[in-house]
Amino acid sequence: MQAVPYDHIDIEERWQKTWEQHALFQNMATTNQPGDDWLYLLFAFAYPSGQGLHVGHVESKTALDILARFNRMRGKKVFFPVGWDAFGLPAENYAVKTGVHPVETTRNAINTFRRQIKRIGISYDWEAEVATSHPGYYKWTQWLFLEFYKKGLAYQGNGMVNWCPSCQTVLANEQVVNGACERCDSEVTQKNMKQWFFKITEYKDELISGLDQVDWPEPTKQQQLNWIGKSEGASILFPLHSGDKQIGELEVYTTAHDTIFGCTFMVIAPEHELLARHKSAISNWEAVSRYIEKASSKTDLQRQTNKEKSGIEVVGISLRNPFTQESVPLFVADYVLANYGTGAIMAVPAHDERDREFATAHKLPIRSVVEGNPDFISYSKIKAQRSAFKLTSSGKYSGLDFEVGRRDMLQDAKLQGFGKKSTQYKLRDWLISRQRYWGAPIPIVYDPEGKPHPVKEEHLPWTLPTDVDFKPTGESPLTSSKAFKARVEKLYGKGWRPEYDTMDTFVDSSWYYLRYGSARDESQFADPTKLKEMLPVDFYMIGPEHIVLHLLYSRFFTKFLRDQGYLKFDEPFTKMRHQGMILGPDGKKMSKSKGNVINPDEIIEKFGADTLRIYEMFMGPIESDKPWDVSAVAGMYRFLQRMHAAILSQVGEQATNAHPEQQVVRRKLHQTITKVTADIPALKFNTALAALMECLNQFERSSRSSSVVLPKEEVVAWVQLLAPFAPFLAEELYQKIQNSPSQFISLHQSDWPQADPKLAAEEQFEIPIQVDGKVRARVQIAADKLLDEAFVIERAQADPVVQRWILGSKPTARYISGKILSFSTQV
């Protein structure tokens, strides 16, 4: 067949314009009717970087767009909004470097993105667009802060916080990766500062249990659980002695209280308050305080990487093992963390690797409590099967297995009042203050005494001043704004000052999916009716890098707002999947420095947006990482070219009478309808496209021997199957088939085709015949005989090849109806 060239540039520009003129997918939220069957599809809104759209954006956007178009054609009311996570460091850093104001950079970047997204045919509802840096949006971010504040869930805390010396700002725990800043990789230091926190720990248990309600990838749930880090153990009180006199007690948290008879020393973190409190009883205080000093100057990373565990004995005070009354020495060491558990541990060097390293380095006794293990066995091994290990050197508990001993010891400790069950979490409250400019100002003002007060609601949005020196100095840039200070004094009185910090941008993104439905509503953060009708989000497509940040924070916001009566659901994202990463042709992560970046604009120029879309969908499963294959893109272009030629060959033709080849094509087409209809909701876009290719292959093969012309409604159906994947070409072909220039009705408004099972049914089936587990032959069976076991067996036995393999035996036959026939010659 001679390919009629298809002009992707003309087609794509034309239909993009037409769809926009007809506002095809717009205004969904404002034109809905009560009782509409909503499907809320959410794309993780992106930071509008100056680089513009990259191929990774195209992948997830296209996947969602396919779902949107498919479901609209299936009669669903689809809500598919778009927005911008527009506050953030890059625009600010750029401003520091060039002096161009972030407002301008951001506006330009958004315009670029908009143009590019429209070009690839994403059917967003642009009427619901939001940008977090817009006062109309951050007014409500601030309002939400005040809601948290009113309920005591936004509070000012004093303490050690993570500080990035390069970004010149504090960071949340979630933004520290391996002791380094997740943005710039600088080593994070600790700094004592007064900062604002959100009390996410209030919801720690529900953040765990809520995961049972959602359809998320299991590994993602695991990772969140890991981050929350619930651990169940016991808290034990050790009496603290100075000489023979008890002067207090030390509480430790342990998950291995059953090894307490093996405790040969105690360790507390350098920050532990006990040290300062009992300073006078410590005879080597000078040395101890020197150690504390040294430890506090180290970063977390430095503490972790120092293998030979440092520490110093605290002389003058000691502890008593509450079970044995034995005196145990106390050490300060920085391998014990101040902010986990009680900041103090009982060290059992025979069953804990870290304690053992410390004991070895400081020549401390090691005492095993596990029978038959005089040297070392880690508690994690014991924990795996407690009943398999027996206690020894453990007083009256010796001889019991750990299961029983553990229970008895805790019971006795409880009875005597020095121990109880205890649960610990790794999750910390969320630090939201940032000493940066380009974010939403924290709506707090301070009176002349320095006491914080909420900004009055009528003063929202609490706008970001513009007369600001961006240069990071460690002080918040807003400090340099005269207008900001003047505003506060004017509104609140002389001597009052604003809070100069802005909010972490993750605060902005924790609630944007609630805003979309009420994007232009100036009276409330979200219209309750919209929330009720459209939320929760039905399907969320988001990169795996957001698991412990955005997804956890959003769940926290949702639960809080539910408790305030604004929401009626517990979890914001019912179903969620991650897109994989698109790698460079070399199989490595795309980066400018490696020179392996694929620019989507170039692909669009050369092959068109439809080709770009279907190539990315065809690369492999949406959730896995896939390398770019430059020549495979051309293969997708060929497919569209051939598709174009095939459909054009049908336009204006009369369907041929039931020619056998026509029957073959029609059968294939109806099978393809079934396959594509099942694959799209399962997100198997690669196999759906493979099916479309097979269908075209069949058509071309059949067309070679005789001219095949399909009934018009089947040609339409064929184009409809292509519509979600290659919307431009499909529209072009559809309009050619319809040939009704007077009125425009889009293909994307038409009803999804239905397969006719009669037409899809095969007449003949090939049944493989196995002999002793190996396929030896295949026999053709007519459809009406397929379930007739005796007939199939008889057929198979008549086959000469089968005969040869079962010769001289009495095989037992097993027929798996319609699938396979298996002979076994073994007795």
Add this chain to the structure above:
RNA sequence: GCCUCGGUGGCGGAAUUGGUAUACGCGUCAGACUUAAAAUCUGAUGGUCCUAGACCUUGUGGGUUCGAGUCCCACCCGAGGCACCA
């Protein structure tokens, strides 16, 4: 160290509940068209044995089964996350 996900042709990948392994695409080879090349079209394409036919093949080794890419056990390799969390 702990948690999780993977390992199928030269490459990306496909394979309902265990039931024809390698669909579809790329690449490669051959042919048609062309003065020639590109583009396009046609055919072949997991490996071994000269061919027929057979044997081998889903990271490795075992097991269950009439039948295993799929289930079970042990191990090897790769990716991601967490990590002095007591």
